[in-house]
Amino acid sequence: GQSLEQPSEVTAVEGAIVQINCTYQTSGFYGLSWYQQHDGGAPTFLSYNALDGLEETGRFSSFLSRSDSYGYLLLQELQMKDSASYFCAPCRISGGYNKLIFGAGTRLAVHP
Amino acid sequence: NAGVTQTPKFRVLKTGQSMTLLCAQDMNHEYMYWYRQDPGMGLRLIHYSVGEGTTAKGEVPDGYNVSRLKKQNFLLGLESAAPSQTSVYFCASTIAPPYEQYFGPGTRLTVT
Numbered sequence: 001g002q003s004l005e006q007p008s009e010v011t012a013v014e015g016a017i018v019q020i021n022c023t024y025q026t027s028g029f030y031g032l033s034w035y036q037q038h039d040g041g042a043p044t045f046l047s048y049n050a051l052d053g054l055e056e057t058g059r060f061s062s063f064l065s066r067s068d069s070y071g072y073l074l075l076q077e078l079q080m081k082d083s084a085s086y087f088c089a090p091c092r093i094s095g096g097y098n099k100l101i102f103g104a105g106t107r108l109a110v111h112p
Numbered sequence: 113n114a115g116v117t118q119t120p121k122f123r124v125l126k127t128g129q130s131m132t133l134l135c136a137q138d139m140n141h142e143y144m145y146w147y148r149q150d151p152g153m154g155l156r157l158i159h160y161s162v163g164e165g166t167t168a169k170g171e172v173p174d175g176y177n178v179s180r181l182k183k184q185n186f187l188l189g190l191e192s193a194a195p196s197q198t199s200v201y202f203c204a205s206t207i208a209p210p211y212e213q214y215f216g217p218g219t220r221l222t223v224t
Binding site: 030031033041042043044045048050087091095097098099100102103104105 | 147152153154155156157160162168170202204209210211212213214215216217218
């Protein structure tokens with residue numbers, strides 16, 4: 001079967017570092033994406049990990065371990081505008097095509 | 113470039129009414145998707161298309177139909193709306209999975 005777990009809520013203070021973990025179980029796993037969604041807004045792409053290891057994009061980094069079916073998103077130098085929901089989205093091959101699986105997401109609240 | 117646009121932005125339907133949601137993209141993307149997002153939940157794939165003239169079922173296709181007559185447009189139809197279809201509907205497109213999906217602003221649909 002398929003499963004996807006990430007914490008429902010995380011709280012942090014401005015300037016801090018926060019890590020959002022994601023564990024998944026899915027057949028046909030292809031890679032792991034992360035999306036950000038502000039309240040009332042549309043999801044926007046943050047990163048994609050096809051291979052094991054760390055991908056860095058500015059203040060955000062994403063990590064993947066295929067052998068552990070685990071990944072995380074690391075947000076550094078937190079800003080108030082980082083308050084949003086973050087979705088890990090495993091990409092799986094099904095019916096010959098790649099599809100994203102979105103979990104319920106992690107709601108990050110950044111406080112002064 | 114407008115990116116991905118959706119019309120309408122808001123709609124209220126009575127049970128049993130029908131409607132069509134329009135998604136348009138100007139990025140020449142082959143792949144297009146329709147998702148629904150319910151409160152506190154992630155995105156669930158309704159239908160998708162891998163190119164003009166093609167459509168396929170996603171995770172929650174019942175009660176919906178789609179058409180992709182032109183590459184830039186992807187239509188989602190509700191033939192007989194039900195209160196369970198009250199949701200926010202997002203359209204997305206990508207040049208090729210598993211790469212970045214670009215999302216439209218969403219359509220907020222209420223069925224009474």
